[in-house]
Amino acid sequence: MQKGFQYLMDLKELYQEIILDHGKNPRNKKICEDFNKEAKGHNPLCGDKVHIYLRVNKDKKVEDISFEGEGCAISIASASIMTEVLKGKEFNLSKKILDDFLKMLKDGTKFQVNSLKENEKISMMSLSGVKKFPMRVKCATLAWHTFIHAVEEKKINANTEKV
């Protein structure tokens, strides 16, 4: 039962209050006004879908960001958290934050980006519980990969099968 107990703890960590909150009441879940970049993402195995909208200014700053989509608590919470964290940030910084996020999910490394605010870190870290649930990592990363597709204006949809 030792292992069963550990797993229960893992589950509680996976579905932290903050995730459940973002999952139930996602922020920026809409089509943002005057968006000028967008991309769709899809996780073919479970059917999770996300559509990211960005309004980017000449200085490559994300003035506004929003999403639409459907999926599990993890993927919706992750998209919601992402929009909160990346809004107002520059492209290059965004990419670094994304790297940090992916690395955290992969091997738990600490964030490299210094400018992240404490609450941003906390909300990103709330997703670190997926580390113990390998099949759920794709749920947590879908929105982020799709963001990159939007930024780079890739023609093909983001597809977690690939990444």
Place this chain on the structure above:
Amino acid sequence: MQKGFQYLMDLKELYQEIILDHGKNPRNKKICEDFNKEAKGHNPLCGDKVHIYLRVNKDKKVEDISFEGEGCAISIASASIMTEVLKGKEFNLSKKILDDFLKMLKDGTKFQVNSLKENEKISMMSLSGVKKFPMRVKCATLAWHTFIHAVEEKKINANTEKV
């Protein structure tokens, strides 16, 4: 070694003098004159090939029969023996003889056709050694199946894969 010895005996039975003789000096290995029926047969697994030629008269009697082909001792001997046995016989009788031959190879049953001469029986029975060598049964039956194809004027080649 008991089993090894038995097998050696089986081998001697398979390659009886009479088989080796027909294999080395096949009878009726040519294109017979004025043939009016023919068929090709093929064993795709080993590459054995046979081409049967028949001259049949109005009374459905096999006036002449011959073959060309290449293959192992068993298949050549079998074709050679077949031509000797079936020459001069009527279609219907030939089919009965063929049935007898196939049954002998399958379960060793005695011949039903009474009119077979002793030397015909002996040469046909010389092929019964293949019973113990299942993969070689197709070699022994190729010519016979092809004969039926010739008689029935089937469009497709006889193919031991099928039978």
Place this chain on the structure above:
Amino acid sequence: MNIKSVKSQFPIFKKKINGNSLVYLDSANSSQKPKAVINRLSHFYENEFSNVGRSVHSLAVTATNRFEESRDIIKNFLNAKHREEIIFTKGATESINLVASSYGDKFMKEGDEIILTELEHHSNYVPWHYLRDKKKAVIKFARLNENLEIKTDEIKKLITNKTKMIALTHISNVTGGISPLEEIIDLANSKKIPVLIDGTQGAPHLKLDMQKIGCDFYVISCHKMYGPNGLGILYGKKKWLDLLPPYQGGGGMIDEVKKETITFAETPTKFEAGTMQTAEVVAMGEAVKFIESIGFKTILDHENQVLNYALEKLKKNNSIKLIGNPEKKASVLSFTIKGIHPHDIATILDEDGVAIRAGHHCCQILHEKIGVSATARASLGIYNDKDDIDVLDSSIKKCRKVFNI
């Protein structure tokens, strides 16, 4: 049926999942394997292994005999008329690709129509989609009724004199609904339209009789019926298999090869290109023996009991919505819980050792129809019992706790 003794034949149930006994409710995805099948594989590799049909040495003779014996076992199991009607493939998916490609190449032209249903698995749609692309053919989807059942009338409506194929599933892998094959095949026969049955979910749960069913093609995946991975069966009426061109090309399926021309062997050989899955074919013979050792009637009775028990129990749980309500149903139970995504359900259930599947189950058309992108699915095998359902039920209740709803 003594479920304990059946279950004990499946080694995997000795395993603990997160400290709990395994409650395997994902058999529609792939079934677990009995010891006899696993042992047959090992035994074959350890004692009898050789390539089949291509050598004359003793090992090859044995292997070839075992291989062809399996074909006979399966022929009898399906009550096919001829052994040449049994073709070994990689799986149901390849079987359907084979038919769509070979039949399509030979018999379809621009504007010809294929009738599918909204219930089909992607494997019974994508290959026809290729054909649509290639031949400029038309695909029509028969609509399901409110219970998500296939109704013969809906198919009848779509038939025209251009209809060249009707392809539908025997049992839905989402609703568990059993299709009215008899009616549909009678209808199709009367119009001389060939019918392909996707039997991937049918074969593990229903007694099959090809001569009685009367379909032209029936496809099976062995891994869903207690058999090995990587093996499928295509049953086809001999009259069709004789007519169809070969599918893949390679060793073993030819008659004669020259630089300018190639002639092909006859069925089943012409459809079995390259080295076959000898060990798997032999092991599949053992899977059929395993099924027959219990008996289909016993299996059906048992699975139906467990299914009905599950339906009763889950219907009492107000937070659950069942997907589809077919009158005739077997072994599959899909559902959603308001406010909790199926993926999250699956993760939480897994904590208790309950293995279910979440997603669209390769049926996106159906999911689009019902307006959800994913559902949770519990599906039964011969080894499940009412205790499994009790664990499922209490585990489902836990989901709401984790989600605080």
Place this chain on the structure above:
Amino acid sequence: MNIKSVKSQFPIFKKKINGNSLVYLDSANSSQKPKAVINRLSHFYENEFSNVGRSVHSLAVTATNRFEESRDIIKNFLNAKHREEIIFTKGATESINLVASSYGDKFMKEGDEIILTELEHHSNYVPWHYLRDKKKAVIKFARLNENLEIKTDEIKKLITNKTKMIALTHISNVTGGISPLEEIIDLANSKKIPVLIDGTQGAPHLKLDMQKIGCDFYVISCHKMYGPNGLGILYGKKKWLDLLPPYQGGGGMIDEVKKETITFAETPTKFEAGTMQTAEVVAMGEAVKFIESIGFKTILDHENQVLNYALEKLKKNNSIKLIGNPEKKASVLSFTIKGIHPHDIATILDEDGVAIRAGHHCCQILHEKIGVSATARASLGIYNDKDDIDVLDSSIKKCRKVFNI
């Protein structure tokens, strides 16, 4: 290399054939399996079995991880650049069919030319023949020299600006000749013509490095390299795999499915339709580990020693004619004996437990060229030693006795 200890890892050698020890000289047909591979299969079925990539429960996660780990193992084994360049198929035959179909559909048109050689196995001809039929393409066969070797010049001669594919074998399954890949691929690259290498016989006997070889496609059958039945590998350069349309359609390889349109996943997923051979893929990882545990250099040295010993010995036997005399040669030895058909040879050798193959070895074009319809073939695996060759030699001598010549 301690041959005794290697051989002892293969359970089949405990078996007696007609009272004798098994002398297995049919590895070019299919190799025997080491205990580790057989055990990995059983272990997977008994402890880890689940369908991959389609469920989120623990078993499925484990199975998916094992499956994808195997892809990595194979990627490293072949030194491919990307893991997406490794596609699992049913066998070499399917791999070639896949390329011929997908590449052909997209890149070939009427009058385009494919260059093959007279040495090719039917599996590397029939799929191109289909393409010839379908696209009205042209197949040209590069001629072999008197030693039955492929020469780059003969290929060069055939190249025109319509040449769209060069497909040839790495090692011949009849002569054992090793093709001059480097030269040929350099030539093809300089003309921007893609090259497919049939590595079915190459992979078990040579250290492979895809980035060094530089071919566009390389195909492998796992059952010939100590791995399980029913599994093949297609290596393809990513730039091609990204461009090629999918092959079979079904579950798992799609992106989104609607009634009118379907979009597909990316490589390798788009080429892996339907339920994959999970257990076999996992076991293949073990086969690679087995090979690597001995080391390719050791294997090569050992096999070459045995091969040279065999060549020496058989050349002394005047009644034997060896087929082909390639300068660079590996592991295969085909021959004829005047007056005795290869089938009869195989039957007589089998008496002594010697398993060889007799026939055209799926190379009818080659056999037509040399003017015999069948040859006898002894082929080596890692488990053969000089003792095996001694038994072979004395057994061959016996043939003449049985035939009284």
